Amino acid sequence: MWNIHPTRGQYRLLAQYLSPLDASIEAGFLQSEGIDAILLDENIVWNNQVYAQATGGVKLLVNYKEFEQAQAMLNELYQGKYNINDQLEPIDCELKVDVKNNISDYLNMGFVFLIYLVFGLPLPFKSQQLSLTDKKENSDHNKNNDLYNK
Known part of the structure; x- marks a missing residue:
């Protein structure tokens, strides 16, 4: 019934997640701040x-x-208000990620792409199919395989 009407009763839909781990983390964050939060369909997605x-x-x-x-509170969480540094102290400013690639990174990506292009596309690999009787010489096992081979 909750899937049809997620705003029914005293609860209102705040967010939806494809990852149950992300949903559990953010629900735990809200509950630690004293906000009544519940998760729906978590077990379905875990399974x-x-x-x-x-x-x-x-x-x-x-x-x-x-x-x-x-x-x-979730907006503040997304903006980085609750971020901490390596010494577990709060960071006052916004977290800025600065990614700088050097020439070896580009060469590595080019090499990987070339290997994928040369060996991955024109040469489709066929999987090896081995029967269990080739691996084991167990007489009971061979009898069971004979039943399946008929």
């Missing part, structure tokens, strides 16, 4: 990731009275 798209992913619901506060 089979293919169902994540079919069920709409893991749903994070919060109490409708705390919805605005929870939304603001």
Whole structure:
């Protein structure tokens, strides 16, 4: 019933996730701040990731009275307000990631692409199919295989 009407009752849909791990982390964050939050369809997605798209992913619901506060807290989390440095101290400024590639990185990527292009595309590899009787000489096992080969 929750999948059809996720805003029913006292809870309102805050976010949806394809990863149950991300949903659990953010629900735990909200609960640690005193916001009433629950997760729906978490076990379905844990059991089979293919169902994540079919069920709409893991749903994070919060109490409708705390919805605005929870939304603001998640925005602060995404902006990096709760980031810490290596000494476990809070970082006051925004976290800026500066990625600089040197020439060896580009050469490595080119080499990998060339190997993939040369060996991956024109040479499709055929998987080896070995029967279990080639590996074992167990007489009981061979009797069972004879039943399947008939």
